[in-house]
Amino acid sequence: MCGDFMSIIKCSFCGKEVESRYNGYCQSCWRYFEYDGYKIFKLPEFGEISYVEEKNDPQYGMVICHICGKAFNKLQQHIYYSHGMSKREYCRMFGIDNKSRLTERCYHKKMSDYAYKYNMPEQLKQCGVSTRFVKGHDNFYERSPMTMNRLKENKFRSKSKKCEVDDNNEK
């Protein structure tokens, strides 16, 4: 219909129809290959998350996409913007646990280091709480006025029973 419209090509990598600039790529592929100088990796196995393993690679530690073999720090954004999939859909399709993190390995490590550093005291505190709770059996005795009252009440009851018995005896 619009013959004189800017020519539309298919991205030579992902097949997305785009205006022909960016050297035959769509914008995101152009950015990936030409601007960042990134490359394509072997597709991960079904049910596995793969990371770029070559230490000298500028993409070392990045998560590899099951669909196109590109690798990213945060795969979730890529699968959403490039493949139009939610993390849930992606995980289901490739046999990955929904809870797994689709983030760069170093980032992941950083996060767990962070968690280690900052959650530990919290965990210790919680351990402390549970220890205190165990020791709290003493507290239980300290709180025993209630128990004391109950005991008193029982005593009273048995006393009054005694009285009753006495009364009965008198009759």
Ligand SMILES: [Zn+2]
């Ligand atoms: Zn593309």
Ligand SMILES: [Zn+2]
């Ligand atoms: Zn992809």
